[in-house]
Amino acid sequence: MVAKTSSHSIITTKLSAPECDGRLITRRALFDAFVRTQGSILTVVAAAGSGKSTLLAEIHQSLATSGTGLGWINLDPDDDTPSNFATYLVAALIRLDPGAKFDDLMLQGRTPFRDIEPLFRRLLAHVSNLPRDAVLFLDDFQHIQNDVILFFLNKLLASAPPTLRVVIASRQRIPLDLSRFRLRNRLIDVQQEDLSFSAQQAYDFLKLSHGVDLGQKDLALLLETTEGWPTGLQLAGLALRKHACQTSQLIEKFSGRDRDLSTYLMEVVLRSQPEAVRQFLLATAPLTRMSAGLAAAVSGHPNGAAMIEHLSRANLFVIALDREGGWYRYHHLFSSFLQDQVTATDPTLLSRVFERASTWCEAQGLTTEAIQYALDGQHYDRACDLIATHAATLTMRQGDHYTVLEWMRRLPERYHLRTPELALAHAWARAFSRDSDRATAIADRVLQQLRSQDGWNLPQQAVTEQSFVARVIQVMASGANDEIDNAIELGIALRKELGDDRPFLTSSICNTLSYGYFARQEFELSARTASEAYRAGHRAGVPYPTVWAIFLQGVAALEMGHVRSAFEHSGRAVDCAHTAESSRGYSSAMAALLSAEVALQRCDLDRAAEFMGLGRSFTATFGPLYPLFLAYRIDARLSALRGEPDHARRILMDGQDTALSMGQPRLYLNLAIEEVTLRLNAGDITGAMESVARTQLLEDRTLKQATTFRGEHDALKLLRARLALANGDAALALRLITMLLQQQPSTGSVSFALTLRAVRAHAMWADQRPSDAIRELDKALSSAALEQHAYPIAHAGPGLIPILKAIVERRGDAPLGGDLRVKRALESTLLTTLSTEDQSLAIAATGAALHDAKPTETLTDREIELLRLVEAGLANKQLADALLISESTVKWHLHNIYSKIGVGSRTAAVARARELTMLK
The missing domain is CATH 1.25.40.10 (Tetratricopeptide repeat domain)
Known part of the structure; x- marks a missing residue:
């Protein structure tokens, strides 16, 4: 079927293997070795009509009941762009491993990002951790020529685990590096001659599928002419069943297994059909896939379902795309022939079919397909109307910028300003797609036309409303482009004008x-x-x-x-x-x-x-700067804390490349500071200085650029102090940090102030002032304990470990009150984190320390309501139904409850909540 969600719709039938017709001849011998060999690759390279897809469908069916994960993609020319290919690959991986969390990859795949590498690295990581045997099918691979996609697939095949097998079918040589698999006897290579039918197979096929019982002489002549070509035999069977002359006379007219043969036989097959069937075939030929309703709509036939059923029974190259029989397509060779016939006999039919298909899809809520058919048929007026109607909702209210950008890419530029709604939806999508300059230019143009009423002739109220939208886009684009002062100035004025309506x-x-x-x-x-x-x-x-x-x-x-x-x-x-x-x-x-x-x-x-x-x-989707920076920073910090400094640095360097491509110097600066800091925390002073030199962080012009934003200016000063400390000049580090602390405003970043105090404690310890260091770090711990704000202190690095140990040793086993117990929990978390040990130890220590203390957080009404239902014995699905939320949200609430009251299970949560009189 085709996904009906109008915003993020993908054509799900592209992800479904064709149904395997039980009347066909089994080709089991061609893939037995593949099924038995872990980590193997099966390639099928043969001409159109050789039975490639049929073979893949039989392999798929043979594995369907084995517990093997199966993912399938029917590739087409549109998939030769990295974003489209990634979208469908991620969707196939979801089917291949339904238990995995691929939401982030699906979002990335649907995004027209400029750098495909981050997504492809993520895909490689997911594939390398597949928990069970899985097979990925890539049919019609001849459409893939993009070097970026091919490079990624080579890396995927090279790094794939033994649990993953891959099947690739193509009409042309497969441009992938498969030599290593051939050397290891893990490549099963099916060629044209392997797919050709033997005499017995040809006889059985014609008898079973067409009721044609050929004698030995006629069969030999037919095999000589067709060379066992499955589609040639299929066409011959259709022709022989309908032809009035002697069998041998028809067979003798075949010219060989080439275009002449297929054209001749198809013409014979088409001419032999009743007029109603012939017209139905020609009218539905342009459809990439069809349902009974769609086929009836474009052909005018009163019963599309009955006609498709007739075509299927007659073996007229109709392939079911789902088990329910809802969606079908024609064999590629047959579809191509039919479309050639349409072009030759009635060129206007294609345009009419696309228009009718677009109208039908719109009525069914298949907005994406409706627009695609309008664009395919060059019905640009209709496409404009559809896009203008739906684009604003998608991009402005749902955040689906990619779909809108794809529509606008296919729509000729002369239509881009057809309506203000269309133009402004395009501008909005550009503003959130790292293309704020283009967004501003479009918004400016719209405002000019609204003022001049050039071509739109709108009522004044509409002019006012569309002008407000254009001006909002201008402000957002300024913010996304990091023109912060301008965005604030314009935004304050516009906010007053907008009022509350x-x-x-x-x-x-x-x-x-x-x-x-x-x-x-x-x-x-x-x-x-x-x-x-x-x-x-x-x-x-x-x-x-x-x-x-x-x-x-x-x-x-x-x-x-x-x-x-x-x-x-x-x-x-x-x-x-x-x-x-x-x-x-x-x-x-x-x-x-x-x-x-x-x-x-x-x-x-x-x-x-x-x-x-x-x-x-x-890290691979839209802006603006801060969410993008946050994503890179969190990912890098997690890698660093897990003892993977090289991976952390690669993440940050990827981010720096993105910043350069976006023209975002502040993003680049922040990521460079983070890179140097994490290298210092890892004890790699030489590497940190190399990063400083590469990124020019200590250049005067870099500091001058940073003065526009206080955060970056202060972060650079802290970095200078940390570099001094790493190079043994604790006194200089102390002076720099003390000045920074004195300059911090009362309304400034508490998080940054905690890091300053922690680094200052480290500098005091290095300056042989242990008592001062302990007191300074204790101040930071006191400020952070109530909120369990651990990372700003941990960000000072492992140099804090001896100071933390000294604090713990001085306290000894003395009984602690509630506040001190919470502080002890924070100290335990910090020691575990900085030691890069099992994080569960820190969580357990924190939970144990908090258990006897007064909770620092209360449960919300929703959490208490959920706990009451847990106490009543409801499972997660029942909880979700009772509270009208998703199961994932239930799990999220339970995790929050455990964290707040220091427990690790549902039963313990209920007991602890009763103990704290939260449940009565």
Whole structure:
């Protein structure tokens, strides 16, 4: 079937193996070795009509009941772009391994990002960890010529685990490096001659499929003419069944297994059909796939289902694309022949078919297919109307920028300003696709035409509303382009003009303002403005800008040291993202990114890694700068804390390349500072200095560029102090850090201040001042303990370990009160994290320390309601149904409850909640 979701729709029949017709001759001998050999590759290279897809379908069917994971892609010319190929490959991997979490990869695959490498690396990582035997089928591989895709597939095949096998069918030589598999006897290479039918197979096929019983002489002549070509025999069977003359006379007219033969036989087959069947075949030939309803709509036949059934019974090259018999396609060779006939006899029929197909798909809610058919048929007026109707909802309210950009790519540029709705949807998508200059240019052009009424002739109210949208895009594009002061100035003025009657635009502009205040480190103002955006988004009933608002509230709260508040915001973001199924990709990724950052700030590495599975998509998707930076930073920090410094550095260098390609110097600067810092934390002083030299971080012009933003300016000064400390000049490091602490505003970043104090403690320890170092670090611990704000302290590096041990030793076994117990939990977490040991030890230590202490967080009403249902014995699915939420949201709430009250199971959570009188 075709996915009916209009926003993120992919054609799911491309992911389905054709049904294996039981009347066909088995080719089991050709793939027995493949089934038995782990890590093997089976290639099928043969001309059209040789039975490649049929062979693949039989292999697929033979494995379907074996417990093997199966993924299939029917490739077509559109898949020879990295983003399209990645989209369908990820979708196939989801079917191949349904238990895996591929949401982030699906989002990345649907995105027109400029750098495919991050996604392909993620795909390689997923494939290398497949938990069970799996087979990936790639049919019609001749369409793939893109060097980037081929390079990736070579790497995938080279690094694939033994559990993965691959089947590739192509009409042309497969341009992949398969020599190593041939040398290891793991390549099963099926050629043209292998697919040709023997005399017995040909006899059985004609008898079973067509009821044609050829004598030995006629069969030999037919085999000589067709050389056992399966499609030639299929066509011959159809012709022989219908032809009135003697069998030998018809066979003698065959000219051989080439285009002449196929054309002759197809003409014979087509002429032998009743007029109604012939007209139906020609009318449906342009369809890439068809259902009974679609076929009836384009052909005018009153019963499309009956006609398709007739074609199937008559073996007229109709292939079922699903088990339910809902969708079909013609054999490629037959489809090509039919379309040639249409072009030769009635060139206007193609255009009519595409128009009717577009109309039918629109009525069925298949918006993407409706627009594709309108574009295929060059019905650009209709395509414009459809895109203008649906694009604004997709890009502005659901965050699906890729679909809109793909439509606009196919639509000739002369139509791009056909309506203001069309142009502004395009501009909005550009603003969030790292193309803010183009977004601004389109918005400017729209405003000019609105003022001049050049060609649109809109009523004044419409002019006013579309002008507001264009101006909002201008402000957002400025923010996305890191022109923060300009975005804030324009945004404040526009916010006043919008009033309270346009909540969606108000939410969008307030989000931009909040983002700008955050960049200027005005965190309280950022949080307040994000709250306004949240309220407006709720009034508008649009989850996408609402999730953005919650994200901004959360990251501002983290900078102010309010980790518990950020934790609550992350929960709200997850809930809000799950309310909008069509926008789950972008919104859920943003919610996951915030949740990952909150978990990392508490040094809960396992939970942070779990959320980064989806949040990582920002490293290969849209802007603006901060979510992209956050995604790179979290990923790199997790790798560094797990003892993988080289991988962490590669992540950050990839981010730097992205920043350069985007023209984002501030993103580049932040990622470069992070790279040097992580190398220092790993004890690689030489490598850190190499990174400094490569990125020119200590150049005067770099510092001058950074002065525009206080955060980057201070981060560079801290880096200078850390480099001095690493090179043995503790006194200089102390002076620099002390000056930084004195200059920190009271409204500045609490998170950064914690790191400053922790590095200062390290410098004091290195300067032979252990007592001062202990006191300084204890100040940081006291500030962070209540919120369990661990990472800013851990970010000072392993140099804190001896100071932490000294603090623990001085305290000894003295009984501790609640507040000191919470501080001890933080110390335990830090020691475990900095020692890069099993993070579960830190989580267990934290839970044990918190168990007897007063909880630092209370349960929300929703969490208490959920616990009551848990106490009643409801399973997760029942909990989800009772609370009208998803099972994943139930699991998220349970995880939060465990973290808040220091338990590890449902039973313990109920008992602990009763002990704390949270349940009555």
